[in-house]
Amino acid sequence: MRKWIAIALLASAPARADTVLEAMLRHGEPDVTRLHARLPDDTARCALGVAYIYRDDLTRAALYLEGCATARIAPEIAGWARLAVKALDERLRMSELAAVEVTTKPAGLVVTIDTVPGETFPTPAVIWLPAGTHELRAGEAAVAAVTVDAREGAAVHLVDPPPPPPPRIDPHVTVMHANDCALYRKRHPGAACVLGMGEDDLDPSYPWYPSRAPHPRHRFDPVVMILQSTEEL
Numbered sequence: 001m002r003k004w005i006a007i008a009l010l011a012s013a014p015a016r017a018d019t020v021l022e023a024m025l026r027h028g029e030p031d032v033t034r035l036h037a038r039l040p041d042d043t044a045r046c047a048l049g050v051a052y053i054y055r056d057d058l059t060r061a062a063l064y065l066e067g068c069a070t071a072r073i074a075p076e077i078a079g080w081a082r083l084a085v086k087a088l089d090e091r092l093r094m095s096e097l098a099a100v101e102v103t104t105k106p107a108g109l110v111v112t113i114d115t116v117p118g119e120t121f122p123t124p125a126v127i128w129l130p131a132g133t134h135e136l137r138a139g140e141a142a143v144a145a146v147t148v149d150a151r152e153g154a155a156v157h158l159v160d161p162p163p164p165p166p167p168r169i170d171p172h173v174t175v176m177h178a179n180d181c182a183l184y185r186k187r188h189p190g191a192a193c194v195l196g197m198g199e200d201d202l203d204p205s206y207p208w209y210p211s212r213a214p215h216p217r218h219r220f221d222p223v224v225m226i227l228q229s230t231e232e233l
Contacts, residue, residue, distance in 0.1 A: 020035065020038065020043055020044055020047045020074065020077060021047070021076050021077060023035050023047070023051070024047040024048075024050050024051050024077070024080065027050075027051035027052075027054040027055055031051065032048065032051055032052075032055075035047055035048045035051065036048065042068075042071050042072070042073050043073040043074040043077050045064050045068070046064065046065065046068035046071060046073050046077055046078075046080075046081040046084075047077050047080075047081075048060075048064040049061050049062075049063075049064035049065030049066075049068055049081065049084055049085075049088075050065075050077070050080045050081060050084040052064060053065075053084045053087060053088060053091075058088065058091055058092060058095055058097060058128055059097065059116055059127070059128050059129060059130075060116070060119060061084070061088055062088060062092065062126075062127075062128050063119060063121060063127075065081065065084055065085050065088055068081040068082075068084070068085055069081065069082050069085040092128060095128070095151075096130065096131065096150040096151060097128040097129060097130055097150075097151070098128070098129055098130070098131060098148035098149065098150060098151060098152050098153060098154060099126050099127075099128055099153045099154075100126065100127045100128070100129050100134075100146060100148060100153070100154045100155070100156060101124070101125075101126050101153070101154070101155045101156070102121065102123050102124065102125050102126075102127055102136065102155075102156050102157075102158070103123060103124045103155075103156075103157050103158070104123045104124070104138050104139070104142065104157070104158045104159070104160065105157070105158070105159045105160065106139075106160065107123070107124070108122070108123060109123055109138040109139045109142070109158065109160060110122055110123070110138065111123055111125070111127075111136050111137065111138045111158065112136070112137050112138075113127070113129070113134050113135070113136050113137075114134065114135040115129065115130070115132070115134045115135075116129075123138070123158075129148060130150075131148055131149050131150040132147065132148070133145055133146070133147045134146055134147075134148070136156055136158060137158075138158040138160055139158070139160030140160055140161075140163075141160060141161055142158040142159055142160040142161075143158075144156050144157075144158050
């Protein structure tokens with residue numbers, strides 16, 4: 001009976017092959033996927049950096065090893081991470097990669113690069129890229145292309161434009177419509193009154209655009225429009 005209990009316990013225990021350390025040391029594609037699934041845990045992040053050193057992917061290794069030399073991570077990974085950071089510095093100096101300094105406006109946007117699929121790079125950052133042309137994207141609409149030569153530095157500044165301002169509506173007309181609504185509500189207590197404006201009168205980005213309004217009574221509410229028009233009077 002005890003033998004069967006012991007077998008059952010062993011069968012239900014998690015496999016040691018799935019540990020972060022062993023996944024890092026094997027560094028195959030399934031292991032990298034498993035480590036990715038543990039992000040944003042710092043131990044898994046630094047283990048990923050070590051795995052990418054093994055895989056000779058210095059671009060991704062530099063991304064994931066950032067700060068790992070002093071990070072508070074699991075002891076069984078920390079020693080490997082410190083060695084990997086030193087090895088990375090030496091290998092980057094000897095490599096054909098180009099150091100690309102990336103900044104954004106507003107600051108702190110996350111950048112994606114077409115030649116490094118599946119990864120995001122927080123900014124500001126120095127990203128090590130192979131020679132060639134790379135398309136960088138950040139925010140909603142910031143796009144830039146950079147062409148680099150081997151071992152040559154470059155700088156890219158991405159600007160994400162602010163959203164367009166809300167449509168301008170003649171405040172005097174708005175107030176007249178609002179007065180009509182106020183008079184109607186006074187004569188018909190409890191009745192709803194919306195401004196008599198069609199969808200063509202407003203830009204679709206307007207927050208009370210009919211297709212976005214949660215309920216017909218909320219469309220073009222006079223109070224909302226008066227508040228938005230006050231500064232123009």
